[in-house]
Amino acid sequence: MAMPSLLRFLVLLTAGAAVSQVVAAWVDCGDASPSPPPYSSSPSPSPSSTPANGSSNAPFRANLMTLLDALPRAAAPTGFASLSLGAGRDRAFVRGLCRGDFDPPRCLAELQEAVRTLGGSCPSSSRRGAVWLDVYVAYADTNVSTPREDDVRMVLYDTRLVAHPAAYLQAYSALMGTLVARAVGGGGGEAGTSRQFFATGEANYASDDPNGTMYGLVQCMRDITAADCVHCLQASVPQLPCCKGNQGGVVLAYNCYLRIQVYTYYDLALDAPPPAAEPAPPVPSPPPAGETSGTGTRPRNTIVLLAVVVPLGTLLLLAFVVAGVYLRRRRGVVVEERGRERGCTAVEDEPSMTYVHPEKFTLAALRVATGNFAAGNKLGEGGFGEVFKGRLEDGHPVAVKRLSKGSSQGFDELKNELILAAKLKHRNLVQLLGVCLEESEKLVVYEYVPNRSLDTVLFDAGRRPQQALEWSERYKIIRGIARGLLYLHEESRLRIIHRDLKPSNVLLDSDMTPKISDFGLARAFWGDESRGVTRRPVGTLGYMAPEYAYYGHVSTKSDMFSFGVIVLEIMTGQRNSSPSVEDGSSNRNLLSYVWDQWRRGSVAEVVDASPCAGGQCAGTEALSCVQIGLLCVQKDPRSRPDASEVVLMLEGRCAIQQKPSRPAFYSGHISVASARRAARGSAVSYGRLSAIGTVSENGVTVSELDPR
Numbered sequence: 001m002a003m004p005s006l007l008r009f010l011v012l013l014t015a016g017a018a019v020s021q022v023v024a025a026w027v028d029c030g031d032a033s034p035s036p037p038p039y040s041s042s043p044s045p046s047p048s049s050t051p052a053n054g055s056s057n058a059p060f061r062a063n064l065m066t067l068l069d070a071l072p073r074a075a076a077p078t079g080f081a082s083l084s085l086g087a088g089r090d091r092a093f094v095r096g097l098c099r100g101d102f103d104p105p106r107c108l109a110e111l112q113e114a115v116r117t118l119g120g121s122c123p124s125s126s127r128r129g130a131v132w133l134d135v136y137v138a139y140a141d142t143n144v145s146t147p148r149e150d151d152v153r154m155v156l157y158d159t160r161l162v163a164h165p166a167a168y169l170q171a172y173s174a175l176m177g178t179l180v181a182r183a184v185g186g187g188g189g190e191a192g193t194s195r196q197f198f199a200t201g202e203a204n205y206a207s208d209d210p211n212g213t214m215y216g217l218v219q220c221m222r223d224i225t226a227a228d229c230v231h232c233l234q235a236s237v238p239q240l241p242c243c244k245g246n247q248g249g250v251v252l253a254y255n256c257y258l259r260i261q262v263y264t265y266y267d268l269a270l271d272a273p274p275p276a277a278e279p280a281p282p283v284p285s286p287p288p289a290g291e292t293s294g295t296g297t298r299p300r301n302t303i304v305l306l307a308v309v310v311p312l313g314t315l316l317l318l319a320f321v322v323a324g325v326y327l328r329r330r331r332g333v334v335v336e337e338r339g340r341e342r343g344c345t346a347v348e349d350e351p352s353m354t355y356v357h358p359e360k361f362t363l364a365a366l367r368v369a370t371g372n373f374a375a376g377n378k379l380g381e382g383g384f385g386e387v388f389k390g391r392l393e394d395g396h397p398v399a400v401k402r403l404s405k406g407s408s409q410g411f412d413e414l415k416n417e418l419i420l421a422a423k424l425k426h427r428n429l430v431q432l433l434g435v436c437l438e439e440s441e442k443l444v445v446y447e448y449v450p451n452r453s454l455d456t457v458l459f460d461a462g463r464r465p466q467q468a469l470e471w472s473e474r475y476k477i478i479r480g481i482a483r484g485l486l487y488l489h490e491e492s493r494l495r496i497i498h499r500d501l502k503p504s505n506v507l508l509d510s511d512m513t514p515k516i517s518d519f520g521l522a523r524a525f526w527g528d529e530s531r532g533v534t535r536r537p538v539g540t541l542g543y544m545a546p547e548y549a550y551y552g553h554v555s556t557k558s559d560m561f562s563f564g565v566i567v568l569e570i571m572t573g574q575r576n577s578s579p580s581v582e583d584g585s586s587n588r589n590l591l592s593y594v595w596d597q598w599r600r601g602s603v604a605e606v607v608d609a610s611p612c613a614g615g616q617c618a619g620t621e622a623l624s625c626v627q628i629g630l631l632c633v634q635k636d637p638r639s640r641p642d643a644s645e646v647v648l649m650l651e652g653r654c655a656i657q658q659k660p661s662r663p664a665f666y667s668g669h670i671s672v673a674s675a676r677r678a679a680r681g682s683a684v685s686y687g688r689l690s691a692i693g694t695v696s697e698n699g700v701t702v703s704e705l706d707p708r
Contacts, residue, residue, distance in 0.1 A: 082490050091141065175202075359435075366445070384403055398445050418432070421522075430446050432444065449509050455503035485559055499559070542565065545557065571625050594630065595630060607622050635661070
């Protein structure tokens with residue numbers, strides 16, 4: 001979602017102030033309706049429309065209030081969140097961002113204050129608004145961006161001048177080029193953390209001046225691409241006042257933030273070594289308040305400046321200097337990323353492998369850790385290798401995946417997992433720790449998750465009834481998987497479609513927190529791209545969405561279908577691919593059985609009664625989970641909820657108003673044979689796909705579809 005279009009009118013508006021602390025507050029409420037957007041980045045978001053009066057705006061407003069109430073707590077753990085709720089013209093979008101050096105408690109408090117400020121400044125009829133404090137909160141009735149947004153900047157600057165403007169300009173240009181490259185080139189922090197697309201640094205420009213050290217900060221929204229972040233910051237750098245040598249400034253834009261001061265204002269522990277060779281002199285207290293100045297044209301919409309900043313200044317010569325410096329630096333950064341930082345490790349008789357940040361383990365160390373891959377340490381076996389428990393020299397437990405020798409398909413998946421999983425960090429994803437490529441061995445090291453996989457806990461025939469998952473644990477697992485998908489689909493720098501979500505790929509840690517694993521089949525998409533067509537659909541029968549299994553149409557809604565199947569399996573304690581269900585019908589799958597019970601009003605009969613042995617039977621919460629599962633397995637992908645909507649439903653922050661329609665594969669028994677027949681039938685009808693290769697039922701191997 002782009003920042004509200006009401007900010008468009010701020011074209012190069014500048015204002016200045018010198019105050020003892022920089023606290024920029026900019027509230028923008030829009031009333032005008034832009035022209036309909038040429039495209040949409042999500043399934044059916046409604047274009048911005050003229051604000052409605054009275055009851056016609058009430059559903060949108062209700063959705064908006066729900067989202068704004070949920071936003072601070074959703075964003076505080078990682079510093080960013082983007083949420084949506086509703087359908088059609090009633091759908092609301094919000095997003096919030098905290099400065100990268102804020103810890104979660106401060107982020108939460110600042111976001112709550114921003115929400116209050118925005119609510120008190122914008123009328124209830126407004127369908128879009130934004131506020132910049134030390135955090136950013138925006139809402140709108142569309143998530144479609146426009147090209148004009150890149151041209152809008154709010155510039156606030158300090159009227160005090162530096163004593164050495166030429167040296168200041170030179171240092172500023174070099175520092176900004178370094179920070180922009182660091183923010184997008186890996187130095188800005190792991191994806192999904194508060195320091196993603198964020199960088200700080202300092203540079204000394206006058207060793208004999210007590211104010212001779214500048215401190216810079218750049219940050220971008222986390223729901224844009226690295227290229228868009230570069231573009232936004234590159235356009236912001238020259239916007240600080242020209243040719244005056246001002247001591248500091250702030251540039252607020254739709255998708256990025258830039259600040260420069262001659263005193264400290266962020267956590268210095270974040271700084272990388274300064275570019276300047278000389279050590280920085282002691283930094284004095286912030287300068288006293290001075291007089292403000294500013295120029296600009298006031299547009300037709302209303303801008304509320306609650307407070308202005310303590311900024312510094314810059315010269316317009318920068319526009320040309322910085323562009324040249326940055327492009328040269330960025331070109332070098334790209335080469336570095338492809339070469340040294342991400343590394344291209346040649347493997348004998350194998351294609352080259354590119355991976356990002358995982359640690360390189362030695363084969364000797366992993367042999368010691370796993371007891372030379374002893375059978376007693378074996379945790380499991382998949383289609384392309386084995387997994388062993390190990391203990392590193394420091395005592396840290398790990399899981400080591402050992403790829404089968406000669407498996408070219410497994411090697412391709414290993415490459416994919418190293419490229420993607422190393423960029424992802426979230427409490428509901430299994431963390432990739434490192435890799436070993438020595439001799440003929442290909443090994444990947446993960447965090448150790450002691451409670452094995454969800455399918456083992458749910459379906460192990462050897463488990464006694466008293467070992468069944470309690471209802472509180474089932475809810476926790478469902479919520480955790482949903483939060484993991486929300487991160488993959490909407491919050492991480494790399495947006496990911498998992499494509500093989502199933503119980504065996506959900507691992508449970510010591511306190512039953514779920515962690516999504518196995519990104520070998522995952523696919524990254526960028527920016528507004530959230531769907532596509534693949535000629536090689538991959539996944540596991542019983543969990544693949546119909547539009548993907550038959551026609552290769554892949555989207556985030558494909559993952560939501562898989563999630564829905566898992567939810568129903570958790571709530572019923574039965575596999576979707578079981579040869580029969582509780583009513584004895586040998587030709588019915590779990591989705592059909594649950595749907596029929598739902599229609600009869602007897603859905604309570606399908607809920608697993610095992611936890612009742614401990615006196616912890618579920619009530620309305622369990623029925624709500626069944627309803628969410630049915631919503632996710634609907635045949636039409638456009639009707640399935642997004643991960644953000646599911647999280648809100650599960651946390652009770654919005655009522656589940658939508659009624660599910662008939663699920664995909666209704667009355668069809670999803671066996672290997674029937675799935676192959678269905679795939680062949682669709683290939684004949686559409687002339688596109690036929691089923692080949694291996695298929696496993698709830699296993700690691702997947703069906704691959706190739707053109708005839």
